[in-house]
Amino acid sequence: MREIVVISGKGGTGKTSLSASFSYLENDNALACDCDVDAANMHLLLDANFKEQEDFYSGEVALINENLCKNCGKCETVCRFDAINLINGQYKIDPISCEGCHYCSHIYKANAIDMITQKAGDIFTSDIKNSAKMVHAKLGFGAENSGKLVAKVKQNAKIMALKNNKKYVITDGSPGIGCPVISSLSGANLVVLVTESTVSGLHDLQRVQKLVKTFSLKAVCIINKYDLNENMSQQIENFLKKEDIKLVGKLPYDETFTKALAKAQTIIEYDENSKLSNLIKDSWIKIKEEVDIK
DSSP, X not given: OEEEEEEESSTTSSHHHHHHHHHHHHGGGEEEEEOOTTSOOHHHHHTOOOOEEEEEEEEEXXXXXXXXXXXXXXXXXXXXXXXEEEETTEEEEOTTTOOOOOHHHXXXXXXXXXXXXXXXXXXXXXXXXXXXEEEEEEEOTTOOOHHHHHHHHHHHHHHHHHHTTOSEEEEEEEXXXXXXXXXXXXXXXXXXXXXXXXXXXXXXXXXXXXXXXXXTOOEEEEEETGGGOHHHHHHHHHHHHHTTOEEEEEEOOOTHHHHHHHTTOOHHHHOTTSHHHHHHHHHHHHHHHHHTOO
8 A cells, every 4th residue: 555645835736636636536446535634625526425423532621610610810810821711700711722731720729620631623434436435534623733633534544545455545635834744744655746836836845845855755746837937837847856856747727627626526527538637647647656666
């Protein structure tokens, strides 16, 4: 089993559309995995049915026991996150603002404040198009520890892929270089960098490549909308050559991206024989060749 992680240094590059298209192309031979838990949307393109759900618990939040609380205000005084406020004569903790630091529970000796493990999100296993399966998740509103949720999603996906003899796990990572991206890169066999021909596209590609390089991971790249600024595309290609990153695809600007999104379809499914679809198919063949190199 080989894991391919698709990431981008910024949002809006077409990363999820490509990840979904690769999953659609590979059919039941691959398992799809959405690690963009903060803004998950790959399930929309793959018609996930949310067949199984698992609660994800991580981190703690303070909770005042009103029967033991004497309203002395000590907890409000020490809280540095403005999470504790006097409301209608009773101190209450805002779970969204609480950072789970435990300080308030230690400063008051009457055991009036408990630290409660909080539900931070949901993990789903779904049937998707082409008789395949997908593991994905949704981080709860205001919840933290997205990196831990990504790690759990990846763990579930790999276990399922090995159990069902899948050849590939195709993972859609988060944009940027934060904790969820770092977590999604763990254990990857190949990283697909998706960028676009803009100044910010190049700068963010350089940032995310620096992260990938830190983990000594093999990477390839796809330039989307390369024809909008061919001078910038050339600068990106020069950077890729310098970093010894193979360019596996150059996709032109094409409204098929947005038309397919509007229909909740992958690009391949929307128009299988279009120029864009054929270019994506060629990119996927090259990606598989790279990841299968021992």
